[in-house]
């Protein structure tokens with residue numbers, strides 16, 4: 001679902017950003033019929049802001065990653081002239097809002113309510129067009145992050161050095177080094193060295209934009225260490241080389257094991273998801289048109305001609321596990337499948353507890369805000385323990 005805000009409430013969503021804990025929500029909660037309420041509603045969701053100069057590529061990024069627009073179609077996108085809010089929740093596992101800002105936004109405009117805008121924000125993605133002269137963009141970046149940091153010190157600042165498809169490899173590296181250096185020098189000159197910027201080289205014409213967005217989203221998932229741990233246990237007990245937990249619709253990976261990610265493996269896994277969804281859509285749908293192409297039976301095995309296997313299993317309605325492993329290690333498929341079932345159960349437990357804690361927090365927030373933070377922490381650590389205990393059963 002996406003919607004545009006009306007002009008007259010362009011900067012005023014009219015709610016108290018400090019009053020609700022800003023944390024990621026997951027999938028529509030009641031999928032498993034456990035009676036828990038539905039997903040977080042609109043303004044309760046954490047926010048990712050997309051900022052940058054005009055024509056830097058903000059709307060294209062949002063459309064390509066979350067709305068399946070083909071990169072070539074972005075050539076026809078019109079300039080954004082007001083904040084566009086996009087609710088990423090109906091079809092996706094991770095619930096959040098993306099706010100796409102017009103390039104010409106003026107922080108000194110009295111209608112710009114920076115407390116409201118930056119207050120409830122989890123990450124600010126600043127997009128720089130690397131094919132253009134980026135001096136103005138660096139000035140705007142400095143102004144934006146210092147202003148946002150004053151309001152909210154918890155924001156993650158992510159700089160996308162964008163449109164790098166037009167640059168040679170050497171020039172790409174040189175541009176990244178230069179932007180990194182100048183942005184950090186600017187912060188040091190104004191005694192703001194405590195602000196940390198992360199840099200990503202991106203383009204909508206390859207998988208780099210999905211990879212970069214995966215990293216942005218992962219930093220905002222509080223259970224990431226637990227998920228990583230579960231994946232580590234899974235791969236070490238199943239002789240898997242690499243495993244990604246994917247949000248199927250967006251192809252963002254919300255977690256992977258702790259071995260380094262190489263771009264080629266990620267691309268292979270993304271391509272596999274595309275193939276599985278395409279084939280399911282063509283041949284897998286029953287007459288019942290309501291059925292989704294990706295369901296609890298979805299799984300796929302692709303053997304590559306270099307002795308590698310790609311193995312996909314559905315984890316829940318929104319998530320898939322995609323593994324890369326050597327063909328020789330697949331002769332014990334029974335063990336892998338058993339380990340996968342334990343992994344899936346552990347994941348479910350993590351998020352069931354997570355959802356319950358969210359409901360609990362929502363119910364008690366108004367009355368016991370101080371007591372609440374302690375209890376919520378207990379629930380979170382309980383979540384981790386339960387997940388790990390469950391995963392340990394595999395051994």
Ligand SMILES: Nc1nc2c(ncn2[C@@H]2O[C@H](COP(=O)(O)OP(=O)(O)OP(=O)(O)O)[C@@H](O)[C@H]2O)c(=O)[nH]1
Pocket residue numbers: 052053054055056057058059060061071073074075076077078079080081101102103104162163164165166202203204205
């Ligand atoms: N080569 C290349 N072009 C891109 C890339 N991303 C976006 N573009 C192009 O950049 C142009 C501007 O993209 P938009 O997404 O409209 O930029 P914007 O930042 O939203 O612009 P405003 O709405 O004016 O702030 C479009 O023609 C896109 O096709 C990219 O990764 N590589």
